[in-house]
Amino acid sequence: MRRSQQPAWKRHRAGACRIALAPLALCLLSAAAPWEGTLVIHVGNVRSAAGRVHADLCPERTFLKDGCGRSVEAPAVPGTTIVTIAGVPPGRYAVQLSHDENGNGRVDRGLFGIPKEGVGFSNDAPIRFGPPKFADAAIDVRPGSQTIDVRMRYFSGPSGPPAPR
Structure with a gap:
């Protein structure tokens, strides 16, 4: 019927x-639906107020690539700059940072591709003869808010902010 x-x-x-x-x-x-997380990154050892601190939150498949995932920027603050990435689905990621001091939107490189501007990775992953492996920089983002500390590293010029007098 x-x-x-x-x-x-x-x-x-x-x-x-x-x-x-x-x-x-x-x-x-x-x-x-999964709850989203907020990742607060305390970027230490920022050497100057020039430019911006850029952060990329990358899944493994796009780690170390331009525009690897979610990107945010904050004005550089000598010493510690705080960068916040909100609305992150839970998962395993790595954070890659750069201090774009001259504001040209990229990491300037010198001889042999060595960065002229500051770079950093979550877990302060070691940089030995090249960028770190994803496994060394990987963090687990959970629902809610969490904070990580990352140290900016410079390979040319001053290695950090001026010492207090």
């Missing part, structure tokens, strides 16, 4: 059930 041939009371009851179940389905779907 086709729907149009059903008695009116049956058609009405089926429609009412669908309408009543729709809010329940929405509640169940929204409850299953």
Whole structure:
């Protein structure tokens, strides 16, 4: 029997059930969505107020690539600059940082590709004859807010902020 041939009371009851179940389905779907996290990065050893501190939050597949993931910037503050990345789905990421002192939007490099501006990685991952491995820089972002400390490293010029007098 086709729907149009059903008695009116049956058609009405089926429609009412669908309408009543729709809010329940929405509640169940929204409850299953993962909570997002906020990552607060305290970038230490920033040597000057020139330019901006740029941070990328990267999943493994795009680590060390330009525009690897979520990017944020903050004005550079000598000593410690705080950068916040909000709305991060829980997961495993690495943070890569740069101090763009001249404001050209990239890390300037010198002889043999050595950075002229500051760079840093989560977990203060070691930089030995090249960039670190993802495993050394990886952090787990959880729901809620968490804070990490990263030290900016400079390979040319002053290695950090001027000493207090």
